[in-house]
Amino acid sequence: MKTYLFTAAWGVIVWIIATLFFRIFGEDVLFTPGTDAFMYSTAILLVGTAILLTLVIYLYTLFDKKDYAAIRFGIVGTMTGLVLDSFVFSNYQMIFPNLDETQIIAFSSWMSFAYALYLVIPFLFQQRSRQKQAVKGK
Numbered sequence: 001m002k003t004y005l006f007t008a009a010w011g012v013i014v015w016i017i018a019t020l021f022f023r024i025f026g027e028d029v030l031f032t033p034g035t036d037a038f039m040y041s042t043a044i045l046l047v048g049t050a051i052l053l054t055l056v057i058y059l060y061t062l063f064d065k066k067d068y069a070a071i072r073f074g075i076v077g078t079m080t081g082l083v084l085d086s087f088v089f090s091n092y093q094m095i096f097p098n099l100d101e102t103q104i105i106a107f108s109s110w111m112s113f114a115y116a117l118y119l120v121i122p123f124l125f126q127q128r129s130r131q132k133q134a135v136k137g138k
Contacts, residue, residue, distance in 0.1 A: 004076060007077070014081065019084075023096055032102040042113075046113055053114075053118060053121050057122055060073045061129075071123060074122030
């Protein structure tokens, strides 16, 4: 249980950083869905998200050396973030007062893909880790 609380705490930190980013910069990086600006901005945001998630997963696995730590982080972090984001969407006028409804839709689009990355990247990270261990073992 202690491991899951540690993992959930990391998930909360990731969620806080992402939420603060969009609270501070959301007006500048979220555009009306269907526009070219939306496509370019979302693509750039997702590339940045993938890079940052990879870095966070690497840092997390420095602290949690147990088997499947990266995958556990992905699952628990995603669950934690989704629960917290359900509150955010219910109260978006308070959390994101400067964003209009189309920007909230753009945020939810980014968020959906970001959670997919949150699940896929740890799996890929774990696979790569296992491959490195297999090569060292030979």
